[in-house]
Amino acid sequence: MSVEIPILTDVVMIFGLSSAVIIASHRFRIPPVIGFLLTGVLAGPYGLGLVGAVDEVEIFAEIGVILLLFVIGMELSLAELQRLKKPVFVGGAAQVLLTIAVLELPFMIYGVGLGKAIFIGFLAALSSTAIVLKLLGEKAQLGAPHGRISLGMLIFQDVAVVPMMLLIPLLAGTADNPWQSLGELLLKAVLVGAVLLVAARKVIPRVLEAAIRTRSRELFLMTTLGLCFAIALLTSSVGLSLSLGAFLAGLIMSESEYSHSALEGVLPFRDVFTSIFFVSIGMLLDPAFVLAHLPQVLGLAGAVLVLKAFLAALAGRLLGYPWHVAILGGLCLCQIGEFSFVLAGVGMGNKLLSPVEYQYFLAVAILTMAVTPFLIAAVPAISTRLVKLMPPGLKAEPPKAEQEDLHDHLIIAGFGLGGHHLARAAKAAGINYVILEMNPDTVRRERDRGVPIMYGDASQAAVLEHINVTKARILAVVISDPAAIGRIVATARAQNPALHIVVRTRFVSEIEPLMQLGAQEVVAEEYETSVEMFIRVLSTYLVPRGDIERFVREIRAEGYGMLRRPVLNTADACNLGGVCSSFGATVLRVVPGAFVEGKSLIEARLRKEHGLTVVAVQRDGRTSLNPDPEWVFEAGDRVHVFGEQDLISEKAALFIGAEGDTWN
Structure with a gap:
């Protein structure tokens, strides 16, 4: 005898429709998050009405939010927060506070109360971590200056969600004595934090070690998820939020030596349940409402995009980045984020949003998220145009002191890991060199250590002139921004036709365009990784070292061309009959x-x-x-x-x- 489970029908419907929409989204290069939102719109009560168990779907969505915050806590770690402290706590705080303050004023003028106006600022201040980091990672722009700006501000936003959720009842005026309630919440938070701190040092490591010793992946995964939900339940039971508990659980796990194994096991569950979360958000949107109020929705969405981009760019300027870099970072953060949906749901429960206002929020948020992939894809072109259009006073200032004594020198553009190693090698070899770096914190720190480093954009002719590019022998470009690399090569080649330009890039497909711009040598990370891989593989198979080196020389002599059609004569390489x-x-x-x-x-x-x-x-x-x-x-x-x-x-x-x- 078979028993039909109603929720199972809805789950099958959600996953089936999601698969079809995601396939279509992939074909048109639309991020999966947008596909899940569209799935919700189609399957929801305002669309085709394919899903009836809305409450059960929302429970799954709540689990997705818990797991999302848990993973964010694990990925951040206290050490990561310490390393990115200025972009996070200065840039991120400036972006959030500026957005709240600026958006608060027009709504208060319009007649909205202070609490509601601040809450609307909360909703607008958050950006989409899921979309932005995924897109920047795919385009190898996380290490670029605008990528660093975006990462720092997103980290702060993710942390700021927790106090924002705690403040919602106070903003709504549902507490009898707001200040007393806030004090109680802070006291509870401190007590829970103390309990968790003791548990993190004394109890949790032993529990995890006991699970690890069994060598059972299933037990370790169940223990990890059990700790996550237990801590979330603890915080919820004392009047705090489930999300806060999940985030704290993630931070605790991040300090464990088993955090990577835990993260690997939890990620698939997070992906599934957060996908349902986005579907559940899409189910709340009424397409008829959007069509009926299309001009207002488009106007609000455009205003949010422009205002958020400008305010985030202003925060980037406070970090010391030039305007065109700060604007690129602002463009990456101009959408409404996924945690805004969580805040909006809590706000609805506390009467901070009416049903009509909630529909406006959903429409604007989903529209800004849908536009984001296309904005980030256009960042290289926008960057090039901004550099051309920017007045001289708004561009990155050249180094203050002219380097008249520099000649026959090496110019290193970028001081990440590659630039650091190159500078170290140049110093050991007695080569005169100078470094250009766009991160002001790095410049100040390394200059105090005596490193010949200067703040400046190597793609600007004035900056290169001040470091005597016309008398330099070599320019080594070791930055992570593909668009900026091309501009640097073109500018340097125009100023010094005899300059030898060596460039590091990520993909083999970028070699030819950079060679056409004037680079003599282009080193692709993709290529070098593959060369190192086959060297190790052939060495393990005991192919003679001389034959391996000959093969590598042939590949390099052909300028990477052989990599796409490698032919290894095994008879020559191994004369032992295999x-x-x-x-x-x-x-x-x-x-x-x-x-x-x-x-x-x-x-x-x-x-x-x-x-x-x-x-x-x-x-x-x-x-x-x-x-x-x-x-x-x-x-x-x-x-x-x-x-x-x-x-x-x-x-x-x-x-x-x-x-x-x-x-x-």
Whole structure:
């Protein structure tokens, strides 16, 4: 006898329709988040009415929000907050407070109360972490200056959601004594924080370690999710929010050595439930309302996009970035974010939004999110145009001191990891060099250390003139902004036709355009990674080192062209009839109770009976090459064995003890 489960029908409908919409979205290069919102619009009560269990779907959506905040807490970590403290706490705070303050005024003039006006500012201040970080990551722009601006402000926004949710009852005036209520909330937050701090240091690590020791992925995942929901339930039970508990649980987990394993297990659940969250948001939108109020919706959406972009750019300027970079960061943050939907739902429950105002909010928020992918895709073109149109006074100022003594020098554009290593090598080789960097904090810090670094945009002719680009020998471009790289190459080539330009980029497809702009050498990360991969693979198969190096030289000589059609003559590379490919060297660790423990090399008969040759043994930090037959194995020895790979896998049992730990 079969029993029909109503919610199951709706779940099947949601997932089936989502799959179809996401396929269509992928075809038209629309982010999945927009596809989920459209799914909700189509399936909701205002659309085709395909889903009836709206309340149950909202429960799933609430789980999605909890998991989303939990993952954000794990990904942030206290160390990450410390590293990005200025972009986060200065830039992020400026962006949020400016948005709230500026939007508060017109609504108060319009007659809206102070609490409601501040709440509307809350809704507008948040941007979409899910959309922005995904798009910037795909386009390799997270390391660019505008990417750093966006990341810092998004982190602050995600953290600011928690106090915003706590303040909603106060803004709504539902508390009898607002200041007393706020004090009680803060006291509860402190007490819960103290309890969680003790648990984070004394209890949770032991619980996680106990789960890890079982080597059961299922148990570890259940323990991780159990801790997340338990802490969320704790905060909710004392009058705080579920979201706050989830975020705190994530921060606690981020300090654990098992956080990466936990994150890997939770991510699929987060993706599924947050997808349902976006579907549930789309279900709330009334398309008929949007069509009936289309001019107002478009006007509000346009105003939000322009105002948020400008205010975020202003916050970027406070961080010391030039106007055109700050504006690009503002364009990335001009949409309404996913957590605004959470705040709006809480605000509806506290009578801060009427049903009509809620529909306006939904329409404007979804429209701004839908526009964002196209704005970010246009960022390189917008950046180029802004540089041309900007008055000289608004562009990045050139270095203050002219470098008249610089000649035959190296110019390094960018001081990330690549620029740091290049500068270190130049210093060791006695090469005169100067660095241009767009991050003002990096410039101040490194200049105090005596590094010849200056603040400036290498794509501007005035900046290059001040560092004597006409007398330089080499320009090395090691930044992460593809659009800026092209401008730098073109500007430098126009000023010094004899300059040797070396560029680092991400993809092989970007090599040819940069060569046409004037770069002599372009190093693609994608290419170099693939070269390193095949070097290691062929080395493991014991292809002679000389043959590998010859192959690498051929690829480099052909300017990466061979990478797309690699042909390796295995007959030349390995003259052992292919036999060498079946051999390899492996390190095995002797664990207590192993067959070889306490036996000498001759007693273990590893070569005669098992086909394994011991070439070295590491013990107590010392390495013994070709140990003599009387060598006695001890637990903890790291044994380097050579033989056929299949045989090594089979004979690894000789080194297994009660713990089953073999591989180092």
